[in-house]
Amino acid sequence: MPVQSVLETITQIVREELEDDAIVLTPQTRARDVPGWDSLAHVRIVVAIEDAFDTEFETSAVTGLRNVGDLVDLVDAAIG
Amino acid sequence: MASDIVQDDDQKPNPNADYLADLAPFASLHTLAARIVAIWPEHHAYLAARFHDFDTAFEARMDEVARLALIDIGGRLDLYVSDYRWMCEAFIAEEFHFRRNRTYRLKTFAEAEREVYARPEVMERYVRGILISQLVWEPHARAFDMFRNAFLGAAQAGSDYLEIGPGHGLFVYFAAHCRAIASIEAWDVSQSSIAETRNALARLGVTRDVRIELCDVVQAPPRHEAFDLAVISEVLEHLEQPDLALRSLHAALRPGGRIFVNAPVNSPAPDHIYLWQSPDEFVSFFEQQGFDVEYARFFPVTGASLGTALRKRLSISCVLLGRKRDADLTEI
Numbered sequence: 001m002p003v004q005s006v007l008e009t010i011t012q013i014v015r016e017e018l019e020d021d022a023i024v025l026t027p028q029t030r031a032r033d034v035p036g037w038d039s040l041a042h043v044r045i046v047v048a049i050e051d052a053f054d055t056e057f058e059t060s061a062v063t064g065l066r067n068v069g070d071l072v073d074l075v076d077a078a079i080g
Numbered sequence: 081m082a083s084d085i086v087q088d089d090d091q092k093p094n095p096n097a098d099y100l101a102d103l104a105p106f107a108s109l110h111t112l113a114a115r116i117v118a119i120w121p122e123h124h125a126y127l128a129a130r131f132h133d134f135d136t137a138f139e140a141r142m143d144e145v146a147r148l149a150l151i152d153i154g155g156r157l158d159l160y161v162s163d164y165r166w167m168c169e170a171f172i173a174e175e176f177h178f179r180r181n182r183t184y185r186l187k188t189f190a191e192a193e194r195e196v197y198a199r200p201e202v203m204e205r206y207v208r209g210i211l212i213s214q215l216v217w218e219p220h221a222r223a224f225d226m227f228r229n230a231f232l233g234a235a236q237a238g239s240d241y242l243e244i245g246p247g248h249g250l251f252v253y254f255a256a257h258c259r260a261i262a263s264i265e266a267w268d269v270s271q272s273s274i275a276e277t278r279n280a281l282a283r284l285g286v287t288r289d290v291r292i293e294l295c296d297v298v299q300a301p302p303r304h305e306a307f308d309l310a311v312i313s314e315v316l317e318h319l320e321q322p323d324l325a326l327r328s329l330h331a332a333l334r335p336g337g338r339i340f341v342n343a344p345v346n347s348p349a350p351d352h353i354y355l356w357q358s359p360d361e362f363v364s365f366f367e368q369q370g371f372d373v374e375y376a377r378f379f380p381v382t383g384a385s386l387g388t389a390l391r392k393r394l395s396i397s398c399v400l401l402g403r404k405r406d407a408d409l410t411e412i
Contacts, residue, residue: 019388035095038125038383039172044392047179059176 006072013048017041027069053079090387099131106139108146112157112215119161123168129383130218141225146215148253152283153211160208164216167209170350178348184355185348189320192351197270206350207276211248219379219397223313223342226399228254230375231311231340235260239308242266242332244297244325245315247273249280255311256281256288264288265307267295298324301332308334313342317352326369330404337404339371347395358390362398371402 011025018036031037037045046062049071055078065071096102100117103110113131117124131139153160177185186192196202214220235241237260246252246266255261268274274292281290295302297312298321310329316322322343329339345356356362359378367373379397380389389396 017392019391032125036383038129039168040175040381040394043172043175043179047176050180056180059173063172 006075007068009052010045010049010068010071010075013052014045017044017048025068027067027072029068030066049075055079090385092385092388093129093132093383095125095128095383096131096134097128099127099134102131102134103139106143106146108150109139109143109215111150112146112212115157116161116164116212116216119158120165123165126382127216130216132383138222138225141228142215142221145221145224145250148250148284149211149215149248152248152280154283160212163205163208164212165209166205167213171348174348174350174352178346184352186351186353187320189318189353192318192353196351200272207247214248214250218382219344219395220314222377222379223397223399224250226377226401227251227311227313227340227342231309231338231401232258232261234338235309238262240265240306241309241311242307242329243311244268244329245273245312246277246292249277249284249286251311251313252277252281252290253284253286256286256290261309263291265291265293267293267297269294269296297328299328301328304331305334307332308337310337310339313340314344316341316343317347317349317354317356320353322354323365323369326366326371330370333404335404335406338374339400339402339404341366341400341402342397344395344397346393347397356398357393359396359398363400366400366402370405371400372405373400373402375401 007025007027011023014025014034014037015021015023018034018041020036023034031042046057050056053075057074057078061074065074100110100114103113113127117127150157174185186195196206214224232254235258239261240263241255241261243251243266245268252264252266255264266277268277271294274294277292298319310333312325312329316325319325333339343356343362345358345362356365363373363376377399378386379399380386381395384394386396388394
């Protein structure tokens, strides 16, 4: 899947989980830049991404991400 | 009807990045928050959410609780804050399991005992973390405030008080300072927890007689119709059969006796066993054990509105003030 499409899917998931359609993500966006994206929301976002891409990440891999770009790369690696 | 009790509040809380400035008049809360963010800077956003739309009267009351907690903690605040962080990280691991499987990881009391209660090195850290969460997690703080104001504040003179799992002793402390309370008794299943509570009460300067018994609330109560007030906070979700605990308290209360119940729904933790999936479900469960709800409040996880918490199945603390309904249950 193209990187842009992964980013779009993640953006949709984050908007839905945080109930904010105005959220715009870029690869440089950090969780702390997005209101409401706290550690518990991060769990819900990651699990929704797992469901969307039919995969499951190691917890250690998804708790040390620097930004959305790292998350896109993680998904990209998981889905090949 | 339970569904009439839950109000769908959709107002998003406004984070307060200047919480340390707002907390300046409240020395104990300020000390606590400043130490947390110094040791764990990444917790800043959570604290900003916790102290949203700054409620001065509420925080003034919580400052009194924080003052007591700091007395209990003594010179070990950094240790307590480190263990609070450790506990929060353990909760995140449980949250992953819950979101993926829609169940709590543990199903039995024996599992919780093996992983948590029977391991002093785990239990000690957990208990320290819980004390900090009592002040920092908004649902915990709001529930405690309801206990003081709405429950103890409405106690009739001469009331006999019973608490299950007194833990850090803060509920007992305020009961001991309530003039309407004639006697105080607490039950716990752990001799070491009882010793901890006694030590905490001594450090807090509680001089009133407090009877603490080794007694399992899910068994038939040792005395029937002996109490006017019963308190069971953050206990039911740790039990395989929480219905037995409430029926035991129903039997222990005198006719018309009042009960304070606090339990979370959708709230994974290293030792939570019993899952309720909504406040409605919890209220129905409570009513089925022979109590009428007189007042109910539902406190969503810090940072979320109640509406969001209901839609997303986030943790919600259900705080019910109830009264024993007579003559429709066979006493156990």
